[in-house]
Amino acid sequence: xxxxxxxxxxxxxxxxxxxxxxxxxxxxxxxxxxxxxxxxxxxxxxxxxxxxxxxxxxxxxxxxxxxxxxxxxxxxxxxxxxxxxxxxxxxxxxxxxxxxxxxxxxxxxxxxxxxxxxxxxxxxxxxxxxxxxxxxxxxxxxxxxxxxxxxxxxxxxxxxxxxxxxxxxxxxxxxxxxxxxxxxxxxxxxxxxxxxxxxxxxxxxxx
Amino acid sequence: xxxxxxxxxxxxxxxxxxxxxxxxxxxxxxxxxxxxxxxxxxxxxxxxxxxxxxxxxxxxxxxxxxxxxxxxxxxxxxxxxxxxxxxxxxxxxxxxxxxxxxxxxxxxxxxxxxxxxxxxxxxxxxxxxxxxxxxxxxxxxxxxxxxxxxxxxxxxxxxxxxxxxxxxxxxxxxxxxxxxxxxxxxxxxxxxxxxxxxxxxxxxxxx
DNA sequence: TGTACATCAGTGAACGCGCGTTCACTGATGTAC
DNA sequence: TGTACATCAGTGAACGCGCGTTCACTGATGTAC
Numbered sequence: 183x184x185x186x187x188x189x190x191x192x193x194x195x196x197x198x199x200x201x202x203x204x205x206x207x208x209x210x211x212x213x214x215x216x217x218x219x220x221x222x223x224x225x226x227x228x229x230x231x232x233x234x235x236x237x238x239x240x241x242x243x244x245x246x247x248x249x250x251x252x253x254x255x256x257x258x259x260x261x262x263x264x265x266x267x268x269x270x271x272x273x274x275x276x277x278x279x280x281x282x283x284x285x286x287x288x289x290x291x292x293x294x295x296x297x298x299x300x301x302x303x304x305x306x307x308x309x310x311x312x313x314x315x316x317x318x319x320x321x322x323x324x325x326x327x328x329x330x331x332x333x334x335x336x337x338x339x340x341x342x343x344x345x346x347x348x349x350x351x352x353x354x355x356x357x358x359x360x361x362x363x364x365x366x367x368x369x370x371x372x373x374x375x376x377x378x379x380x381x382x383x384x385x386x387x388x389x
Numbered sequence: 390x391x392x393x394x395x396x397x398x399x400x401x402x403x404x405x406x407x408x409x410x411x412x413x414x415x416x417x418x419x420x421x422x423x424x425x426x427x428x429x430x431x432x433x434x435x436x437x438x439x440x441x442x443x444x445x446x447x448x449x450x451x452x453x454x455x456x457x458x459x460x461x462x463x464x465x466x467x468x469x470x471x472x473x474x475x476x477x478x479x480x481x482x483x484x485x486x487x488x489x490x491x492x493x494x495x496x497x498x499x500x501x502x503x504x505x506x507x508x509x510x511x512x513x514x515x516x517x518x519x520x521x522x523x524x525x526x527x528x529x530x531x532x533x534x535x536x537x538x539x540x541x542x543x544x545x546x547x548x549x550x551x552x553x554x555x556x557x558x559x560x561x562x563x564x565x566x567x568x569x570x571x572x573x574x575x576x577x578x579x580x581x582x583x584x585x586x587x588x589x590x591x592x593x594x595x596x
Numbered sequence: 597t598g599t600a601c602a603t604c605a606g607t608g609a610a611c612g613c614g615c616g617t618t619c620a621c622t623g624a625t626g627t628a629c
Numbered sequence: 630t631g632t633a634c635a636t637c638a639g640t641g642a643a644c645g646c647g648c649g650t651t652c653a654c655t656g657a658t659g660t661a662c
Contacts, residue, residue: 189636192625198638213505216424220616233639241616286502294501297494297563298420311564332580342568348556351549353556354489356504357518361549365617369546373539373580396603399658405605435641437648440606448649 189330191237199237202227207248214295215245215303237336242302249306252285268321269371271298272344276367279352290352311345318344331374340374406444408433414455418495421502422452422510435494440564449509456499456513459492474537476578479551483574486559497559518552525551547581 191199204228207217220241227234238244259278263270279286280349293310296303320343326337347370355361398406412433416425427438427448434441445451465487470477486493500517503510525548533544554577562568 189626192637194625195492195638204458213508214423214502216421217502217505219614221614229638230640230643232618235617236638239543244535271390291501291504293564294498295421295424297560298496299570308564311498311561314563315561315568335576335579336572339569340575342558342561342573343554343577346554346573347550347558347560349560350553350555350557352521353501353560354518354549354553355505357500363524365543366546366549366553369542370543370550396659399604401658402605426647428647436605437607439608439651442650443605 185189194231195237198227201249202229202237203244203247207251208243208284210245210248211284211286211291214291214321215301229266245302248288249303251288255285266320268325269330270346272371273364273367276348276364278362286352287356290320290349290356292294293349294353314345315341329376332376335374344370396422402444405434409436409441409444410451410454410458413451414458414495417452417490418498419492421498422508423502442506452509452578455495455512459496462489462492475525475532476528476537479555479578480571480574483571484554487571493559494563497556497563500556521552522548526560536583539583542581551577 196330204221206223209223209226212218220234223244224231224234234244250381256275256278260271260274263274266274292303293307296307296321298303298304319338322331322337322341322344325331326333326340331337331340347367351361351366355363409430413425416430416433419425424463427441430451431441432437441451445454445552454480463482463485467478467481470481473481499510500514502508503514526545529538529544529548529551532538533540533547538547554574558570558573559569562570
């Protein structure tokens with residue numbers, strides 16, 4: 183008996199997948215994961231709920247796919263400034279966030295929703311924040327050692343602040359669209375300057 | 390025909406109300422509003438779902454009550470430092486947040502969930518952020534004018550940052566319980582100092 | 597001080613509804629010969 | 630180049646379930662006389 187191999191999805195099928203993930207990202211960003219229904223999403227892409235599940239095994243799998251989408255998009259943007267220092271990378275994260283407002287809202291809304299331990303994305307965000315804290319702390323420590331940021335503040339606190347500023351501004355912007363996230367982020371990093379624009383200041387890095 | 394006036398709730402009933410609101414605050418903080426069910430809440434306080442609705446007209450009314458609870462609690466804490474300057478008040482907000490971890494989580498989780506325009510708490514949070522921005526901006530502008538914060542940063546940006554730092558840190562702490570929110574907030578305010586601890590610096594406020 | 601009774605506190609069963617998912621099915625699409 | 634047919638893309642109806650809320654009801658509690 184000879185068994186035939188699966189053909190895999192057609193080109194049209196793959197396009198549909200992308201279209202569905204993009205629409206899901208928009209809806210999750212608007213209302214969160216739990217409050218977005220398969221019926222609502224299906225209608226958005228012109229399918230029936232059952233049609234969605236032909237492309238994805240479950241609503242959970244869609245969430246996983248959406249989280250991956252954001253990751254890819256951000257990593258692609260960061261790959262354009264290879265080997266840049268942390269300030270530049272942080273500003274690139276902020277710039278990317280401002281440019282992709284949808285994905286940005288998505289991440290803030292989902293991370294807050296996923297603080298519930300039984301939320302399907304809880305493990306993802308716990309790992310995300312753990313990894314971000316680790317990377318940011320060691321980068322900030324290195325910058326502090328090299329005199330690139332003020333030495334009179336704990337690098338651990340500065341790392342927490344750098345992350346909090348991005349999250350907090352993005353949340354705030356959802357209620358105050360006039361808020362200029364990029365400008366505020368730039369101002370934050372200026373606060374960290376090792377040599378503030380104070381007349382008569384000497385370089386503390388040589389101490 | 391003489392109609393008798395309503396008696397109002399008994400003492401036991403009022404205690405129940407408070408007990409229910411407290412439990413609702415805990416559950417909303419854990420899982421958000423939409424994902425918390427009346428059945429779950431009823432079980433927590435030893436009632437049936439219908440029993441809850443004897444004390445509150447709807448789930449929505451419970452949410453309103455819970456939001457008011459937080460407001461009262463924070464205002465009571467701030468009333469203990471009357472007329473204090475903005476730094477002290479901000480630190481008091483942070484201290485209060487750290488002490489009432491439940492209420493704090495509640496506010497961050499709900500504000501993210503409520504970014505959806507049709508969420509029952511959307512108007513509340515929109516007004517909350519609008520009012521907070523207004524107060525914080527004018528306070529920051531006054532401090533800048535008086536030389537109490539660095540003059541080389543826009544007061545509007547600093548105000549946005551002050552709010553974002555509190556929100557962002559509280560969100561981050563839900564995934565990293567080791568995070569020291571109070572310390573990070575103190576570090577942030579040190580970054581704003583008008584006269585950084587730099588040898589040889591002169592007071593820029595007299596310029 | 598005693599008691600009738602209106603109101604309060606709470607129950608248990610049921611309601612209509614929207615949810616994610618299943619299942620058997622139909623037509624479209626690409627491929628092997 | 631033509632065609633048989635396996636697989637893909639998608640439908641329509643139905644599923645069991647948990648949701649917020651309703652309703653008629655029972656016992657407890659406080660109050661007016």
